[in-house]
Amino acid sequence: MKIAVRYYSKGGNTKKIALAIAKAVGVEAKPITEPLSEDVDILFLGTAPYAFDVDDNVKKYIQNISVHVGKAALFSTAAGLKSIRKYVAKYFDEKNIPLDNNEFSCRGSYLMFHKGRPNADDEQNAVQFARKIIS
Numbered sequence: 001m002k003i004a005v006r007y008y009s010k011g012g013n014t015k016k017i018a019l020a021i022a023k024a025v026g027v028e029a030k031p032i033t034e035p036l037s038e039d040v041d042i043l044f045l046g047t048a049p050y051a052f053d054v055d056d057n058v059k060k061y062i063q064n065i066s067v068h069v070g071k072a073a074l075f076s077t078a079a080g081l082k083s084i085r086k087y088v089a090k091y092f093d094e095k096n097i098p099l100d101n102n103e104f105s106c107r108g109s110y111l112m113f114h115k116g117r118p119n120a121d122d123e124q125n126a127v128q129f130a131r132k133i134i135s
């Protein structure tokens, strides 16, 4: 099974989760500046929400996917939001890439809130999520 992990992370919180997921599934986590170069069965795509949306670079990344992706699974860190699905679903739809119903989200530090998050428990939960997605 071919698996890829891509992330967009301004401050490093989502990258931390990307690294945990990538390690669990045995691939390298890469930023979305690195396009997929070959077909994959599963794409783990992670970002944080910024101002109740995802960054335009994330939307463009999805729009520019030029290989076959069997399905995508989302992960995010956020101060409050628990899902990024509604911000990216239409872009995956346009590409006919199914989104797994399962999505991982955890708190990410923001200003004085959620200091230390994501923490080791969050990383472990992300690992469990990743294992479930690929099983």
Ligand SMILES: Cc1cc2nc3c(=O)[nH]c(=O)nc-3n(C[C@H](O)[C@H](O)[C@H](O)COP(=O)(O)O)c2cc1C
Residues within 6 Å of the ligand: 008, 009, 010, 011, 012, 013, 014, 015, 047, 048, 049, 050, 051, 052, 053, 077, 078, 079, 080, 081, 107, 108, 109, 110
């Ligand atoms: C400019 C900005 C806007 C944000 N807007 C939101 C938001 O709308 N909803 C939310 O839950 N968190 C919001 N956050 C918090 C981030 O999503 C959170 O800190 C996340 O963990 C950052 O991930 P990163 O370190 O991978 O960039 C915002 C953070 C920043 C810096």
